[in-house]
Amino acid sequence: MENKQKSKIVIVGGGSAGWMSAAAFSHILPSEQYAISLVESDSIGTVSVGEATIPAILEFNQMLGINEAEFLAFTHGSFKLGIEFHDWYKKGHQYMHPFGPYGVPMQGIPFHHYWLKDKLRGKEQPLSDYCLEYRAALHNKFCHPQPQSRSALANIKYAYHFDAIKYAEYLSAFSMQRGVNKIKGDIKKVHQQTNSEDIKAVELADGSYIDGDIFIDCSGFKGLLIAQTLKVGFEDWREYLPCDSAIAQPSESLAEIKPYTISTAHDCGWQWQIPLQHRMGNGFVFSSEFLSKEVAINRLAKRLPSKALADARQLKWINGKRKQAWKNNCIAIGLSAGFIEPLESTGLQLIQSAIMRLLSLFPSGRCEPANINTYNRYTDDELWRIRDFIILHYKATERDDSEFWRYCRNMQIPDSLQDKIELYQASGRLFRENNELFNEISWFSVMNGQGLIPRAYHPLANHLEESHRQQNLSHIAGAMREAEQHMPNHKVYLQQYCKVKI
Numbered sequence: 377m378e379n380k381q382k383s384k385i386v387i388v389g390g391g392s393a394g395w396m397s398a399a400a401f402s403h404i405l406p407s408e409q410y411a412i413s414l415v416e417s418d419s420i421g422t423v424s425v426g427e428a429t430i431p432a433i434l435e436f437n438q439m440l441g442i443n444e445a446e447f448l449a450f451t452h453g454s455f456k457l458g459i460e461f462h463d464w465y466k467k468g469h470q471y472m473h474p475f476g477p478y479g480v481p482m483q484g485i486p487f488h489h490y491w492l493k494d495k496l497r498g499k500e501q502p503l504s505d506y507c508l509e510y511r512a513a514l515h516n517k518f519c520h521p522q523p524q525s526r527s528a529l530a531n532i533k534y535a536y537h538f539d540a541i542k543y544a545e546y547l548s549a550f551s552m553q554r555g556v557n558k559i560k561g562d563i564k565k566v567h568q569q570t571n572s573e574d575i576k577a578v579e580l581a582d583g584s585y586i587d588g589d590i591f592i593d594c595s596g597f598k599g600l601l602i603a604q605t606l607k608v609g610f611e612d613w614r615e616y617l618p619c620d621s622a623i624a625q626p627s628e629s630l631a632e633i634k635p636y637t638i639s640t641a642h643d644c645g646w647q648w649q650i651p652l653q654h655r656m657g658n659g660f661v662f663s664s665e666f667l668s669k670e671v672a673i674n675r676l677a678k679r680l681p682s683k684a685l686a687d688a689r690q691l692k693w694i695n696g697k698r699k700q701a702w703k704n705n706c707i708a709i710g711l712s713a714g715f716i717e718p719l720e721s722t723g724l725q726l727i728q729s730a731i732m733r734l735l736s737l738f739p740s741g742r743c744e745p746a747n748i749n750t751y752n753r754y755t756d757d758e759l760w761r762i763r764d765f766i767i768l769h770y771k772a773t774e775r776d777d778s779e780f781w782r783y784c785r786n787m788q789i790p791d792s793l794q795d796k797i798e799l800y801q802a803s804g805r806l807f808r809e810n811n812e813l814f815n816e817i818s819w820f821s822v823m824n825g826q827g828l829i830p831r832a833y834h835p836l837a838n839h840l841e842e843s844h845r846q847q848n849l850s851h852i853a854g855a856m857r858e859a860e861q862h863m864p865n866h867k868v869y870l871q872q873y874c875k876v877k878i
């Protein structure tokens with residue numbers, strides 16, 4: 377089939393969203409039916425900060441057939457077992473949101489109810505005793521799952537930290553090998569069809585004209601096609617999520633490479649530390665309502681864990697989402713579709729799930745309303761639930777040492793989150809709704825870590841004879857301890873498995 381008879385997909389933007397889309401489409405969609413182009417600008421940069429991921433990224437890479445060791449060596453990556461939160465509930469307190477589960481369900485109910493029984497009597501053991509990922513993180517250990525093992529080592533849940541620029545470079549080479557046509561240039565004009573709002577072509581500064589049938593808007597926060605051209609509105613979540621700015625600055629790597637992200641709350645937001653093989657990624661997230669950029673730059677400089685490797689960069693956003701991510705023949709993916717601040721590393725995951733959703737609804741000809749409406753409904757639902765999870769970190773706190781935290785403690789929250797908190801406080805129960813991204817274990821980690829204590833636990837936990845319950849808990853803790861002792865040091869493991877080739 378000739379090129380001109382193929383359906384033309386034009387991806388606008390060469391950040392992580394653009395290249396993840398290009399990689400997935402070129403790998404999955406038949407090349408005899410689709411021609412894919414990607415336009416990126418050298419003068420308009422990418423955000424280049426999506427460096428911490430969650431375990432879903434493994435599925436994306438596996439779908440693309442990416443060799444993990446080669447990928448991590450190229451992107452200077454490391455492994456991630458969860459996020460450690462410092463000073464969020466109150467100053468001096470810390471907890472982890474690990475990727476793996478606590479213990480095992482007993483009598484069909486989650487482990488945490490059996491643990492809560494001790495907690496409500498003030499006799500609980502640390503949660504890290506019951507979760508291998510948590511325990512291993514605290515001991516700077518990592519290894520891959522060992523499916524042949526009969527212990528928790530069989531199912532270790534992990535994700536990656538990697539260099540965002542290297543990530544886009546890797547996917548760019550991957551996509552071009554599979555036929556994606558990379559076009560360099562600045563888009564100066566977007567042309568629409570005369571008889572509909574459909575996008576017809578984008579015009580570059582040099583006058584060239586790139587026409588297409590389907591346009592993927594990966595142009596970042598500005599939403600060149602979805603917002604500036606198609607005028608799709610924005611649902612603004614500032615009232616619930618006041619952090620709207622970040623200062624990013626890399627620094628030298630430390631002696632140990634921790635297998636987890638660190639998030640430390642400060643008086644107007646929080647600071648991230650993302651350990652890579654060759655450097656530390658740092659960022660200072662804050663609310664511009666409560667802190668100026670200049671003060672934020674200063675504060676980050678003072679709190680860097682090691683010597684700075686580059687100047688500080690500022691990023692600005694509004695938390696929220698496009699009212700429709702798909703309109704006419706344009707689908708917004710990445711920051712153009714919306715953004716929820718990076719506290720739980722959900723940016724790249726949202727791109728991944730948008731790509732997978734689009735692939736399952738990919739238009740074979742015209743963009744039908746049924747496809748568009750289904751896509752938008754699922755996108756909205758996904759974002760609302762993640763939004764609630766992030767708000768929880770700010771709302772459930774004892775901090776009142778600054779105007780920022782007093783605002784967060786007292787702000788109104790969505791009913792959907794209020795209901796979830798009330799249910800947990802009444803009964804320790806949590807339900808994963810509509811296959812939402814964060815499961816009961818994640819919600820429990822953060823609810824408990826942020827100091828919410830339920831009044832009761834599942835009544836079935838009392839049906840297990842007390843001596844059995846205690847035996848089971850100590851057996852689980854012993855098994856986790858033993859499994860962790862078999863794991864090597866994370867840095868040593870990286871050096872053997874995927875050392876950066878310089």
Ligand code: FAD
Binds near residue numbers: 390391416594622712
């Ligand atoms: P961008 O990176 O902004 O790319 C936009 C592209 O569009 C660029 O290539 C640009 O050149 C092009 N473009 C724009 N206008 C034009 C034009 N007129 N002509 C031609 N080309 C144009 N996500 C995570 O998963 N984990 C994290 O730890 C994480 N941390 C983050 C921290 C911060 C502070 C922020 C703001 C985001 C973070 N994210 C994180 C989100 C993540 O960075 C983004 O989801 C991801 O990088 C995708 O960005 P993008 O490709 O949509 O946009």
